[in-house]
Amino acid sequence: MHSFGYRLNGLLTFSVTILAIMCAIASLSDNLNSRSPSAEIQVMNINWFQKQPQANDEVSLTMNISADLQSLFTWNTKQLFIFVAAEYDTPKNSLNQVSLWDAIIPAKVHAKFWIHTSNKYRFVDQGKYLRGKKFNLTLHWHVMPKTGKMFADKIVLTGYSFPEEYR
Amino acid sequence: MDWQGQKLVEQIMQIMLLVFAVIAFVAGYVLGSFRMMMIVYAGGVALTALITVPNWPLFNRHPLNWLDPSEAEKHPKPQVAVSSKKERHQKVNVVLAAE
Numbered sequence: 001m002h003s004f005g006y007r008l009n010g011l012l013t014f015s016v017t018i019l020a021i022m023c024a025i026a027s028l029s030d031n032l033n034s035r036s037p038s039a040e041i042q043v044m045n046i047n048w049f050q051k052q053p054q055a056n057d058e059v060s061l062t063m064n065i066s067a068d069l070q071s072l073f074t075w076n077t078k079q080l081f082i083f084v085a086a087e088y089d090t091p092k093n094s095l096n097q098v099s100l101w102d103a104i105i106p107a108k109v110h111a112k113f114w115i116h117t118s119n120k121y122r123f124v125d126q127g128k129y130l131r132g133k134k135f136n137l138t139l140h141w142h143v144m145p146k147t148g149k150m151f152a153d154k155i156v157l158t159g160y161s162f163p164e165e166y167r
Numbered sequence: 168m169d170w171q172g173q174k175l176v177e178q179i180m181q182i183m184l185l186v187f188a189v190i191a192f193v194a195g196y197v198l199g200s201f202r203m204m205m206i207v208y209a210g211g212v213a214l215t216a217l218i219t220v221p222n223w224p225l226f227n228r229h230p231l232n233w234l235d236p237s238e239a240e241k242h243p244k245p246q247v248a249v250s251s252k253k254e255r256h257q258k259v260n261v262v263l264a265a266e
Contacts, residue, residue: 002173004220004221004222007176007177007180007219007220008216008220010177010180011180011184011212011215011216011219011220014180014181014184015184015212015215018184018185018188019188019208021188022188022191022192022204022208025192026192026195026196026201026204029196075195075196075198075199075200075201076201146201147201
């Protein structure tokens with residue numbers, strides 16, 4: 001601490017080190033949060049269900065997605081990234097996960113919502129196995145922090161199935 | 168600043184930064200606002216810098232008394248034995264301080 005510049009350098013270095021420790025503790029405090037999310041997805045309509053020429057099955061559906069994800073937000077949360085995926089198995093692949101819709105929730109007030117939408121991304125199978133197939137819809141979320149560790153989890157909703165024939 | 172002032176200022180700086188860090192974290196956690204934590208901490212760093220970094224006179228209350236130039240001339244400087252080639256390029260500064 002011999003001169004102005006020396007003291008300034010020491011102070012800045014120490015303050016930034018302490019800031020890093022504060023951010024680490026803030027991230028650890030996220031573990032104290034008890035989470036109770038809920039969600040529900042209804043498939044309102046299968047819009048069409050076709051076979052692409054010489055190729056794979058494709059389906060378009062309209063969903064009504066409602067969820068209450070407010071308990072996932074903490075003081076250290078920047079935003080919530082959520083997406084809905086369809087999961088099913090086929091003789092070709094033991095697990096298929098196709099992402100149908102996603103969104104970013106920037107604040108707690110927006111985390112309790114419902115939306116009536118068709119799938120944002122095309123639902124195409126690798127093959128022609130979708131007729132009569134049972135599938136699950138899962139709502140995944142990634143809690144993106146302001147600093148520190150990101151948490152990811154999901155809710156699995158079962159009981160959906162495709163029609164027996166193309167339409 | 169003198170030596171004692173430097174030691175005091177270093178202690179003040181470390182303690183103030185730690186105290187402000189704790190206050191900032193608690194304020195942010197209780198208010199549920201990350202922004203509040205950063206604002207309080209930044210304010211604390213600025214205040215600490217204002218107190219500890221500049222050469223305030225109150226940290227110079229035990230100054231060292233350097234020897235008067237007239238007194239120094241009465242005592243010859245010790246000669247450093249070097250080869251004649253180097254003598255032109257070398258400068259030796261010997262400073263005497265009174266206790």
